[in-house]
Amino acid sequence: MAFNSVTHVLFDMDGLILNTEELYTEAFQNIVSRYGKNYTFELKLKLMGLQSLETAKMIVSELELPMTIEEFMEESNKQFKLLFPEAQLMPGAKRLIEHFHQNNVPIGLATSSSKDSYDLKVTKHHLQLFDLFPYKTFGSSDPEVKNGKPHPDIFLVSAKKFPGNPKPEQCLVFEDAVNGVTAAKAAGMQVVMVPDPRVPKELTNDATLVINSLLDFKPELFGLPPFKF
Template identity: 50%
Template sequence: MEPSLPAITHVIFDVDGLLLNTESLYTQTTERVVGQFGKQFTWELKLQQMGKKGSEAAADIVRSLDLPLTPEEYLEQSGRIWQQLFPTTELMPGAERLVRHLHRHGVPMALASGGGAPAFKLKTSRHGALFALFTHAVLASTEPEVTNGKPAPDVYQVAARRFAVPPARPENVLTFEDAPNGVLSARAAGMPCIMVPDPRMPEEMTRPATLVLTSLEHFRPEDFGLPPFEA
């Protein structure tokens, strides 16, 4: 962890793989689409596209696997599978406890995701009460103000500007991510970032993070000047 971090006044969370256990569902979807053409979706390719805008991730997959699809066709096929899978989405360990704790103590929270609005609605359909605690969500795939997806800083910068009372400085915003592209996005925006990576993540890809945890359950709010969890 970096020494003497500025006071944290706001928090921004990623969604997929951080709050919601959707990464396995995305993998299932991609495997089903590319498997039609005898292609294999590898962990290395997944690492490249995690956290990106949907259109950018789709273009990466189509190009890397030389699929006989346009990115738009790939997304159309994926969308039909998401309709089946995403309403089953579960929360990641520690996510609900942390979000409810910060809300209870009046810490403004927002979401910054590479996904789009239709998928977000499906993924959060079982968890509406929890996601209502966030002041706003910036969904890069359907947000015109986000010109560039992660790892560019746009989505975090837009999310910070949209707080009713914006943070004084980027350093006052604590971010949470699971993907390397997301960490790079938050850090490019000048914000400290806590990473909760997949256990398969190469260590060198976690180094830009301010702090790396194996689970949100292990986060100690008091280490960042936030109210500690009640006993």
């Protein structure tokens, strides 16, 4: 396959750089099991990449939980404070981010998480790595991001933070979620998808490139500096 060369790169965070999608599943299951419900992977697929409020609304509605959206969010935050500080890096994430940084490729973080949620996930173990991102956009707390994924807002807002205002086609997005891929494509950007292996193959068709792990990514495919080893 032929891909178009890019100059700038945007990263999603949850499930791509950090294993936090597993932690979200644990947190939500801990809450819904009190009411005899299951947080299924089918439901998770619909939610991955959404902003916090949209996620809470959908879980309460789909599982018919006897609690308000505000109560669900409050309970979620209690779970997150326990689980998120121990988030681990996904395979290849550190290597790829450091590679782009060392080769002066402009990189930005485009996460649906709020700033508070980001701090919980990153501060204890991963601050040094995430400090390599000079530009960060937090979808759930940035007023410029009017609509969450699958809308393109977060990627368009993130790209505007780069000096020189690159065009969408100059930006490459890394994503793990179907909603994120849809958002990147809607923004006019190419997108590399690293899906959960349980995601049905037909739901990955919109991605420019699908790989099993960030360890499998070859930067030169998109005109970026190759690994030297």
